[in-house]
Amino acid sequence: MPTHRRMRNRAVLFTGLVTAAASVVALTGCGSSSGSESADGNVTIEFAQWWEPELPDGEFRAMIDKFEEANPEVTVELVSGPYASTKEQLFAGAASGTMPDVVGLDGAWVSDFAEQGVIADLTPLLDEAGFDDSQLVSQVQVEDKTYMVPVVNFVYPMFTNDDLLSQAGVTAPPETRTEFADAAKKVSDLDGDASGWVLPLSLEAPNGVQNDVMSWAWASGGSMLKDGQPDLTNDDVTSAVDFIGGLWDDGVIAPGSFTMKEQDKVEEFTNGRVGMMIDSLAHINLIRETNPDLNFSISAVPAEDGYSGERGIPYASWGIGVAENSEHKEAAAKLVSFLMSEETNSELSTMANAFPGNTGSVPAFVEDDDLFKKAFDIYQAGYPANEFVGLPVAEELMRQLGAQLQAALDGQQSLTEALEKAQTEWEGEF
Amino acid sequence: MSLRTFTAPDPETLVKGSRPSTKRRQLRRAGESYGFLAPTLLLLLVLMIVPIVMVIGYSFQDNVILKSSSEFTGIANYVTVLTDPGFWKATGNTLYFSVISVAAHLVLGLTFAMLLNSRLISAPSRAFFRALYVLPWLFTAAVIAVLWRMLLSPNGIVNFMLDTDVEWLASPQLALGTVTFINIWAGYPFFMVSLLAGLQGIPQDLHEAASIDGAGPVQRFWNVTIPQLRPIIVSLLLLDLIWTSQQFALIWLTTGGGPIDVTEMLSTYTYKLAFANYDFSLAATAAVLVLLLSMVLAVLYVRHQKARD
Numbered sequence: 001m002p003t004h005r006r007m008r009n010r011a012v013l014f015t016g017l018v019t020a021a022a023s024v025v026a027l028t029g030c031g032s033s034s035g036s037e038s039a040d041g042n043v044t045i046e047f048a049q050w051w052e053p054e055l056p057d058g059e060f061r062a063m064i065d066k067f068e069e070a071n072p073e074v075t076v077e078l079v080s081g082p083y084a085s086t087k088e089q090l091f092a093g094a095a096s097g098t099m100p101d102v103v104g105l106d107g108a109w110v111s112d113f114a115e116q117g118v119i120a121d122l123t124p125l126l127d128e129a130g131f132d133d134s135q136l137v138s139q140v141q142v143e144d145k146t147y148m149v150p151v152v153n154f155v156y157p158m159f160t161n162d163d164l165l166s167q168a169g170v171t172a173p174p175e176t177r178t179e180f181a182d183a184a185k186k187v188s189d190l191d192g193d194a195s196g197w198v199l200p201l202s203l204e205a206p207n208g209v210q211n212d213v214m215s216w217a218w219a220s221g222g223s224m225l226k227d228g229q230p231d232l233t234n235d236d237v238t239s240a241v242d243f244i245g246g247l248w249d250d251g252v253i254a255p256g257s258f259t260m261k262e263q264d265k266v267e268e269f270t271n272g273r274v275g276m277m278i279d280s281l282a283h284i285n286l287i288r289e290t291n292p293d294l295n296f297s298i299s300a301v302p303a304e305d306g307y308s309g310e311r312g313i314p315y316a317s318w319g320i321g322v323a324e325n326s327e328h329k330e331a332a333a334k335l336v337s338f339l340m341s342e343e344t345n346s347e348l349s350t351m352a353n354a355f356p357g358n359t360g361s362v363p364a365f366v367e368d369d370d371l372f373k374k375a376f377d378i379y380q381a382g383y384p385a386n387e388f389v390g391l392p393v394a395e396e397l398m399r400q401l402g403a404q405l406q407a408a409l410d411g412q413q414s415l416t417e418a419l420e421k422a423q424t425e426w427e428g429e430f
Numbered sequence: 431m432s433l434r435t436f437t438a439p440d441p442e443t444l445v446k447g448s449r450p451s452t453k454r455r456q457l458r459r460a461g462e463s464y465g466f467l468a469p470t471l472l473l474l475l476v477l478m479i480v481p482i483v484m485v486i487g488y489s490f491q492d493n494v495i496l497k498s499s500s501e502f503t504g505i506a507n508y509v510t511v512l513t514d515p516g517f518w519k520a521t522g523n524t525l526y527f528s529v530i531s532v533a534a535h536l537v538l539g540l541t542f543a544m545l546l547n548s549r550l551i552s553a554p555s556r557a558f559f560r561a562l563y564v565l566p567w568l569f570t571a572a573v574i575a576v577l578w579r580m581l582l583s584p585n586g587i588v589n590f591m592l593d594t595d596v597e598w599l600a601s602p603q604l605a606l607g608t609v610t611f612i613n614i615w616a617g618y619p620f621f622m623v624s625l626l627a628g629l630q631g632i633p634q635d636l637h638e639a640a641s642i643d644g645a646g647p648v649q650r651f652w653n654v655t656i657p658q659l660r661p662i663i664v665s666l667l668l669l670d671l672i673w674t675s676q677q678f679a680l681i682w683l684t685t686g687g688g689p690i691d692v693t694e695m696l697s698t699y700t701y702k703l704a705f706a707n708y709d710f711s712l713a714a715t716a717a718v719l720v721l722l723l724s725m726v727l728a729v730l731y732v733r734h735q736k737a738r739d
Binding site for chain 2: 088091094095112115116193202203204205206254255256257258259260264268273393395398399402403406407408412429
């Protein structure tokens with residue numbers, strides 16, 4: 001064989017092998033570990049959350065920069081994405097043992113992560129970091145161990161379109177269920193396409209069951225659990241669901257409930273098509289920006305007639321936790337302590353238009369804005385209530401109850417049967 | 431005395447030694463071939479074979495992924511899934527959704543392709559309408575879902591134009607038909623473009639010969655056009671059936687499988703098992719069952735392709 005031909009063959013063979021080797025390297029190099037430690041003892045920790053994209057541009061990074069200035073040996077790499085991507089990333093990380101060091105948590109995930117043993121007990125970590133956990137507004141525990149600390153809380157009061165209510169002859173936001181039903185009926189009876197209330201029951205994002213259905217039971221001091229087990233057929237839940245069924249039969253609920261999501265609900269309210277909704281305080285600015293002419297106010301979710309006790313107010317949290325597999329738990333705990341400190345937590349809650357997770361923090365908007373001030377008063381007069389936090393497969397529980405309620409509201413079964421079936425389904429998940 | 435013939439030695443052999451044996455040459459040649467194939471084989475192994483084998487393995491175990499203590503459970507997961515009424519409801523819905531969608535895709539695609547292929551339409555008009563009709567196919571499932579959710583909402587433009595207040599997607603009686611309609615709208619251009627290419631490839635002589643023999647337009651359609659398009663039509667039907675039966679994004683983003691369970695498909699059923707129940711064993715089992723159903727269609731498709739060759 002001529003030399004040039006043999007050399008060409010060798011070159012081709014070499015190229016083939018190099019390509020194969022490069023593929024192996026590329027494929028095996030896809031995985032990455034979380035935090036790392038450099039030779040001089042500095043550590044880099046990863047912090048995965050969905051908060052940064054939801055906050056004004058650059059503000060969260062600036063806050064983390066302050067932490068890095070105070071702790072020069074720690075570098076924080078923010079892994080930011082939308083809520084759904086963060087959730088998928090964390091569940092994949094939990095399965096593969098590559099969870100980032102510090103993780104943004106939703107209360108609905110805590111039980112599953114704790115059961116897998118992929119998030120750490122925060123109490124000893126915060127102790128070591130010198131943080132006094134009595135400053136915390138709440139802690140999410142599973143079997144007496146704290147796995148999540150709510151950093152900021154978004155409460156869900158009742159929003160009322162005051163112009164619509166006024167046109168309907170309702171002079172003040174309703175405080176009881178009877179007043180609410182009456183106001184809803186009057187708004188629906190107005191000329192035009194306005195409805196009294198809006199109830200999102202989409203099964204894709206089933207949190208309407210938590211915020212718009214169960215909130216009626218919590219607002220009257222009720223509970224859907226008994227000794228940590230499902231208790232959907234009790235008087236509190238039955239009465240709340242019967243009340244909703246009554247509103248449905250009266251035709252005062254905006255059409256499209258069965259596929260409506262939270263953003264659709266906000267849109268209906270913002271466009272002046274519903275008189276009342278239960279929604280997150282986080283949407284106040286969105287509503288103001290989208291429809292500056294909308295005259296609305298907020299109040300506590302109405303309670304059962306004659307109820308005078310403390311009212312539970314639904315909430316959702318941006319929670320925080322530390323991965324069990326983190327090699328830098330000390331640095332991770334420092335970051336958690338920093339975010340939960342009185343000053344930083346005030347700043348973060350101001351940025352997020354949410355209520356703080358530190359008892360001593362006061363967000364600036366409470367002093368500047370009447371609506372937020374009122375919400376803060378409602379928050380302080382009642383207690384944060386969200387019994388789905390810490391439950392196993394919380395989202396699926398909401399979906400199961402949602403599907404049963406849809407079948408009942410569609411006339412395929414009674415509301416009592418819906419609750420009984422959901423109770424049976426829930427018992428299978430606990 | 432015999433004469434011996436001496437051949438001059440190959441100078442290359444003198445310098446480098448004797449040539450490698452035939453076997454070594456074959457081995458080296460095979461090595462080269464596998465070297466070139468290696469990246470593709472490796473990718474196939476890592477991205478296809480390993481995940482499929484792992485999912486099949488998961489379907490025979492319990493507590494996979496989320497817990498370290500998973501045990502072999504035999505066919506228990508298959509019994510659980512196959513005895514779940516939700517699975518059969520999802521199978522029925524998937525069948526309805528796929529068959530109606532594919533049939534409508536064919537009818538609409540063929541109709542539009544024949545309109546565009548008509549000699550009555552000028553070239554610029556044809557280009558314009560081809561671009562217009564192909565538009566739905568250019569949108570992603572997320573865009574299609576958002577678009578139709580807005581159009582069909584109780585306060586949407588469709589109800590406004592019809593002067594109705596129908597809950598197209600939220601009504602348990604209408605939702606399955608509505609998502610099927612949206613899927614038909616989104617998928618017919620694939621048929622239209624492919625069939626238009628097929629129509630343009632049919633020799634004009636055949637139509638002329640049929641006309642001379644006295645065939646009318648309908649007879650020419652059934653006896654010339656359809657037989658000529660049959661190979662393309664069969665391929666399209668099988669491919670579309672496979673794709674439509676796996677439709678997830680459109681269903682998830684419009685109805686989430688609801689109201690109640692009227693639009694639950696095998697894809698959404700499997701997704702919920704995995705990411706709402708975190709029961710990856712049962713999700714793997716449902717996925718394997720979907721794989722088996724798809725395999726039947728895939729085998730039919732491959733056999734059809736081989737028969738064409």
